[in-house]
Amino acid sequence: MDASYSYYDYTKSIERIDNILNSSDSSYDKHTGIPSKDSLTYNNGFYVDVTVLFIDIRGSKELSSKHTRPVLAKIYRAYISEVITVMKGNTCINEIYIEGDGLWAVFNTTTKDDVNSVFATAFTIASLIDILNVKLSKKKYSTLEVGIGIDDGESLYIKAGYKGSGIQEVVWIGKVVGQTVVLCSYGNKTIHDREIMVSAKVYSDLSEHNKSLLVENISHNCYHGNVIRKDMNEWVEKNK
Template identity: 45%
Template sequence: MEAKHNNYNHISGARRMKEILNQADVDYQERDTLPTRDALTFNNGFYAYCSALFIDIRESSKLPDKHTRPVLARMYRAFVSEMVAVFASFSRCREVNIVGDCVWAVYNTPTTDDIDEVFSVAALASSMVNIFNKELEKKGFTTIKVGIGMSYGRALMIKAGYEGSGMNDVVYMGDVVNHAAKLAANGSKTYNDSRFMVSDVFRQNLNDHNKGLLTWNSNRRCWHGYVVRMDVDEWTGENY
């Protein structure tokens, strides 16, 4: 969120914190699906089932040793902007967030078909990473490895920020988000770790074809695999 200057008063701050901490538990409702942003206030929240998808660059801390800052800026901008576009391409996408070189999204997935669609979005992102690496090779830049993590479960959705200031955002908390982030962090981490890392519950909701693209990773206690969109990879082979 963009910062907007406001004078700060510690007495008002103490009152605001007290008011929030005194809110009743009944204000936090359980839902089967994610509500819209419009349903959120500074006084409520929702527990709802959803899917989380993360993509993260491996060993990005080493890139500044290999490239100048302007080159790094172009690399990160190209990667992040394209991943945001891919993640947001599915109509069930509710939020897309950027944290450094990590892009993650939350999807409203009330049906198993929706969860398969999130898997397809991840496969498209995987193929676009391959195209990105082809472009990096043409420029003589360092190619990247990524981890892609997917999880399904219940998240707490709240509106947080400074009420009345215009500085606020929707925050998603819970195991589904934390698990997907951890899975992505393990993707492509070692020789034995594939790019895709998928939670057991997420895989259980996939169709048989998509399940067959994954194998059990006993070290990470999840399912993993290397998955791409075949039509995009065919196009890549014909044009690079």
Template identity: 45%
Template structure:
């Protein structure tokens, strides 16, 4: 959000700090599903079980050595816009955040079958990257490799920002967010890496898609959307493709 200039008053700042610290601990509720944004204030919060997907470009710092800014801008715009579109296409998606070359999504998963729906979105993203690379190669743009991490667990949903300025955002705090970020870091070559808890809640058919890493204690594999993969096979004739 764009800055809204207000002269900084350190005495008012110190007063705000005290009010936040002295706020009631009983204003943070346990809920079954992610509530609407308008239920949040600067004084409350909600504990909720949810799923998180993190997607980022591997070795992105090296891209600046390959491309000048026009192509680099196109690369990032394509990646971010279409990963956001994919996550947003899942009705369970509650929040999407963009931080640099990372796109993350928080998904409302109160029921076990919802977990499989989140995996389907991740599979679409993996297939999307194949198609993006196909189109990049035809335009002389460097192909990208991404990491995809997914976790399920408990998070605290709060509204944070500068009260009265109009500058605020929803912040998700908890192991589910941290874990999915770490799983994303552990992923490469467009693989999907999921936590044990996320894996345990998948149906049997989807569990069979994964391999287990005994060292990292995570489940991983290349998993793709069937329809998108068929389009890729028909329209992208590339050597050394994964199929």
């Protein structure tokens, strides 16, 4: 978010803190599906069941040591722009966030079919990374290895920021976001860990076909797999 200078008055901070902390607990209701941002105020929020996907690059520090900054910029721009494009290709997409070389997205999933669509987004991203690696190899650049995590659960949806300043963000609070980050950190962590990690909750919502693409990871109490999209993999095989 953009920000500009404004004078700080601690007495105004005290007023704002009191206003927030004294707001009614009953202003936080359960909601089926993600409500409009217009329905959010600085005094309310909604408990919503969502699916969260997180992707992160393994060994990013080593990547930084091998290339000049202009090359790194090109690698990261290609990676970030196309992962975002895949995420936006899911009709359930609601929010996308960039955190360093990690990206995460919140999906408005109200049915099992919606959860399956997020799994499809995950393996499409996996295949995209394979395509990008073909391009990087031909440029003699380092290839990327990523971990992808998916979890589903209830999250508190609120608006946070500085009232009246125009500086505000939608914030997701709850275990599901943190657990997705943890699952992502397991992806490709060791030779025994596969690229995509999904929680038991997500696995239970998958179709029988999609379940067959994953196996249980006992060490991390989840399910994992190296799943690719057939048409994209055909391109990889022809062009690598």
